[in-house]
Amino acid sequence: MSLKKNAVIGQSGGPTSAINATLAGVIEGCMDITSIDAVYGMKNGVEGFLREDFIDLKEIFSDKSNFEKLSLTPAAALGSCRLKIKEEAQFEKIFEVIEKHNIGYFFYIGVNDSMDAVAKLEKYRAEKKADVDVKFIGVPKTIDNDLCVTDHTPGFGSAAKYIACTVAEVARDCAVYTQKAVTIIEIMGRDAGWLTASAALAKELTGMGADLIYLPEVPFDSEEFIKDVNNKLSDAKKPYVIVAVSEGIKNKDGEYAAKAAMSGAVDTFGHAYLSGTGKYLENLVREKIGCKCRSIELNLMQRCSAHIASKTDIDESITIGRAAAKAAAEGKSGRMMAFLRDENSPEYKISITDVDISKAANLVKSIPADFISKDGKNVNEKCLNYMKPLIKGECAVKYKDGLPLFFSF
Numbered sequence: 001m002s003l004k005k006n007a008v009i010g011q012s013g014g015p016t017s018a019i020n021a022t023l024a025g026v027i028e029g030c031m032d033i034t035s036i037d038a039v040y041g042m043k044n045g046v047e048g049f050l051r052e053d054f055i056d057l058k059e060i061f062s063d064k065s066n067f068e069k070l071s072l073t074p075a076a077a078l079g080s081c082r083l084k085i086k087e088e089a090q091f092e093k094i095f096e097v098i099e100k101h102n103i104g105y106f107f108y109i110g111v112n113d114s115m116d117a118v119a120k121l122e123k124y125r126a127e128k129k130a131d132v133d134v135k136f137i138g139v140p141k142t143i144d145n146d147l148c149v150t151d152h153t154p155g156f157g158s159a160a161k162y163i164a165c166t167v168a169e170v171a172r173d174c175a176v177y178t179q180k181a182v183t184i185i186e187i188m189g190r191d192a193g194w195l196t197a198s199a200a201l202a203k204e205l206t207g208m209g210a211d212l213i214y215l216p217e218v219p220f221d222s223e224e225f226i227k228d229v230n231n232k233l234s235d236a237k238k239p240y241v242i243v244a245v246s247e248g249i250k251n252k253d254g255e256y257a258a259k260a261a262m263s264g265a266v267d268t269f270g271h272a273y274l275s276g277t278g279k280y281l282e283n284l285v286r287e288k289i290g291c292k293c294r295s296i297e298l299n300l301m302q303r304c305s306a307h308i309a310s311k312t313d314i315d316e317s318i319t320i321g322r323a324a325a326k327a328a329a330e331g332k333s334g335r336m337m338a339f340l341r342d343e344n345s346p347e348y349k350i351s352i353t354d355v356d357i358s359k360a361a362n363l364v365k366s367i368p369a370d371f372i373s374k375d376g377k378n379v380n381e382k383c384l385n386y387m388k389p390l391i392k393g394e395c396a397v398k399y400k401d402g403l404p405l406f407f408s409f
Contacts (some may be wrong), residue, residue, distance in 0.1 A: 004037040005104020011076040012045040012110035016155025017306040018317040019109060019141045021071040025321020026107050027057050028067060033329045045081035050093055055409055069407040071314055072395055074306035077407060085117050091124045098134050105135050105328045111142035115336055116361035122334030135328040138336035138357045143303045145194035148363040149355045150338035154320060157313030157390035160198035162305040167199045171208035174240040180233055181292040182241045182285050186278030188302050189246035191364045193217055197379045199244035204384050210244035217367050218376040219252040226288045247277045307404055311393025323352045336360050348389035
């Protein structure tokens with residue numbers, strides 16, 4: 001009887017430009033481990049696992065060229081889901097499938113809620129299925145960079161690079177006219193403003209960018225906002241104002257600033273669907289100031305613009321995927337892979353470790369107060385220095401007929 005076990009990998013939650021690079025890293029790492037036999041991909045995360053809907057990854061990636069193509073493909077190639085595992089029958093079914101398919105290594109690439117799922121599976125195994133030999137490993141991803149116990153998350157650097165570049169380009173477009181005008185750029189970020197903060201990189205690195213930046217970490221006041229915009233418009237040297245704003249800004253009472261414009265709908269995890277913050281502020285400026293004003297919602301482009309991905313982000317995403325496979329092969333379980341930054345190094349230096357996954361599940365890492373400017377309407381040099389290394393480097397994207405070549409199962 002073979003002592004080898006099979007591995008299964010899934011992707012969950014919102015996609016990123018780097019989540020497939022992590023997937024490539026886990027696959028490659030598993031294929032290099034002699035104790036792992038088959039390597040399966042679960043289609044649409046645990047939803048597919050419960051359906052036993054698997055893809056034979058080892059066969060597909062016997063062609064090594066597919067690794068590079070997958071690594072530079074946006075979105076979740078295996079498909080994603082937002083299923084919350086909470087019922088006894090779901091846990092029983094998962095372990096039934098694990099035993100049926102001889103699964104010894106279970107990798108889940110995701111963020112807060114996904115890490116919670118891995119933590120619950122490890123707890124269930126320890127309490128009720130101790131005789132089942134399976135290792136559960138969480139691998140982080142999210143453009144929001146709001147996962148605790150890791151210096152940053154795979155996917156954030158590429159999204160930050162896209163935002164900074166877009167803001168720099170928008171600034172130059174706005175600068176061509178002499179007419180007073182306000183442009184509001186709405187950026188993703190429910191509870192943490194990391195993505196919105198990355199808009200500051202545009203001015204820092206190119207000289208033109210956002211004049212005002214509003215984060216969820218700082219209570220928003222609409223009257224003060226109008227004063228801020230008027231003050232910027234009074235600058236005779238610059239007739240335009242660019243505002244970068246997080247979709248999740250809240251007032252002092254903790255209510256979303258654009259609550260009136262929101263549908264009230266929530267997702268399967270109870271999170272409100274955020275929309276309309278930029279349009280709300282656009283209408284406010286038009287009503288209170290009366291100047292030309294437009295709003296831009298960056299929306300999905302923030303997380304799927306692989307053509308401008310950060311090479312640092314892609315390289316690190318592959319590396320953390322490989323490290324996840326190695327950790328599982330070493331017998332670790334109930335762990336999440338994490339980045340550690342060497343704060344004593346004069347240059348950016350990162351290493352990878354694994355942490356207790358329960359310390360990451362369902363927690364939010366906000367921007368520290370000492371990263372935010374004193375007036376609360378921008379970020380400071382400390383924040384900029386934290387973000388700058390994460391957007392560095394360009395990937396060698398391959399094109400065909402003028403468009404990037406992407407991987408598809």
